[in-house]
Amino acid sequence: MTTDVKSSSRERLLEAAATLTYREGAGIGVDALCKAAGVSKRSMYELFGNKDELLAASLEYGASAFVARLLPEPDDGRSPRERILHVFERGELQAAKPEFLGCRYLAVQIELKDRNHPGSRVAQRVKNDLTDFFRAEAERGGASDPDLLARQLILVFDGGSARAGIGADTLAGLVVPTLTALLDAAGVR
Amino acid sequence: MTTDVKSSSRERLLEAAATLTYREGAGIGVDALCKAAGVSKRSMYELFGNKDELLAASLEYGASAFVARLLPEPDDGRSPRERILHVFERGELQAAKPEFLGCRYLAVQIELKDRNHPGSRVAQRVKNDLTDFFRAEAERGGASDPDLLARQLILVFDGGSARAGIGADTLAGLVVPTLTALLDAAGVR
Numbered sequence: 001m002t003t004d005v006k007s008s009s010r011e012r013l014l015e016a017a018a019t020l021t022y023r024e025g026a027g028i029g030v031d032a033l034c035k036a037a038g039v040s041k042r043s044m045y046e047l048f049g050n051k052d053e054l055l056a057a058s059l060e061y062g063a064s065a066f067v068a069r070l071l072p073e074p075d076d077g078r079s080p081r082e083r084i085l086h087v088f089e090r091g092e093l094q095a096a097k098p099e100f101l102g103c104r105y106l107a108v109q110i111e112l113k114d115r116n117h118p119g120s121r122v123a124q125r126v127k128n129d130l131t132d133f134f135r136a137e138a139e140r141g142g143a144s145d146p147d148l149l150a151r152q153l154i155l156v157f158d159g160g161s162a163r164a165g166i167g168a169d170t171l172a173g174l175v176v177p178t179l180t181a182l183l184d185a186a187g188v189r
Numbered sequence: 190m191t192t193d194v195k196s197s198s199r200e201r202l203l204e205a206a207a208t209l210t211y212r213e214g215a216g217i218g219v220d221a222l223c224k225a226a227g228v229s230k231r232s233m234y235e236l237f238g239n240k241d242e243l244l245a246a247s248l249e250y251g252a253s254a255f256v257a258r259l260l261p262e263p264d265d266g267r268s269p270r271e272r273i274l275h276v277f278e279r280g281e282l283q284a285a286k287p288e289f290l291g292c293r294y295l296a297v298q299i300e301l302k303d304r305n306h307p308g309s310r311v312a313q314r315v316k317n318d319l320t321d322f323f324r325a326e327a328e329r330g331g332a333s334d335p336d337l338l339a340r341q342l343i344l345v346f347d348g349g350s351a352r353a354g355i356g357a358d359t360l361a362g363l364v365v366p367t368l369t370a371l372l373d374a375a376g377v378r
Binding site: 024025027102106107110111113120148154155156157158160165167173174177180181182184 | 298302343347
């Protein structure tokens with residue numbers, strides 16, 4: 001097997017795991033993943049060791065795109081308040097897509113029900129990074145309690161994406177007034 | 190089979206489905222459910238038709254306990270604001286239990302990824318009833334936009350229970366200031 005074939009098998013497995021886990025859930029079987037990727041089970045085990053590690057690698061694989069879709073550019077000249085709102089505007093755009101099923105990093109943790117699963121650990125890190133972004137902007141914006149505001153913002157992010165993902169809310173007209181109330185209460189203008 | 194045996198098989202299946210689905214996820218197999226209930230697969234199919242209907246019935250079965258655990262007594266003399274806070278205080282108590290894995294009615298919808306599944310339909314109704322409670326209290330409390338406040342409150346409920354369920358937050362010191370900001374912004378004193 002040449003290096004190119006190896007890397008493309010790897011990529012196809014990561015793509016298939018990302019797509020199918022999101023659409024069908026973390027319980028998707030190895031057979032279905034390998035079939036969708038067009039890769040033998042033997043190759044999958046050689047490349048990733050087991051399905052848990054494949055799932056974790058696929059979550060890691062999607063993490064930089066997740067961050068790039070949501071976060072503003074560093075030092076874009078906008079205020080902390082605007083930079084926080086940017087994340088939620090981007091989230092609302094994602095949530096409006098017909099294929100949206102909520103934040104994959106929340107869903108996978110709810111589905112795995114095991115905080116020590118390699119996939120849960122990746123998901124925790126990705127979401128902690130988002131919370132850290134909120135905390136840094138809250139501090140820069142002079143929030144009375146930046147830790148509290150960061151926890152509130154990630155709660156709204158997760159609650160909103162979960163509710164949009166199950167079709168219980170469109171988020172339209174909901175997120176901006178909610179953030180306004182929280183940012184105002186924290187003194188972030 | 191006597192009526193008593195039938196009703197106890199039914200009850201044991203409902204209990205097993207409620208417990209195992211919450212702990213392991215909606216993907217739990219029929220074999221595991223029947224084994225845990227000590228009921229034959231044939232009896233399960235006779236009683237419920239299929240696993241989807243068993244899951245829906247088990248969610249229905251737990252609904253009145255869910256409501257009783259969270260909602261205040263009707264006409265308890267407290268203000269709408271206090272009655273809304275009551276729900277979240279109760280939610281926080283639930284979330285502090287070691288076996289807490291989030292709101293089962295949110296989790297099952299995230300896991301099923303199918304809004305027309307009989308289980309999703311039951312879960313939607315249970316959570317819509319909770320949203321209706323919030324809206325009625327928001328109206329009674331003179332909220333500037335009772336619909337918006339109800340959507341905000343169920344968003345905080347779902348976001349909080351999801352984050353506590355995955356161990357990302359304890360909710361301590363988070364929910365009350367969040368509700369305070371939202372209730373104040375809505376003019377509910």
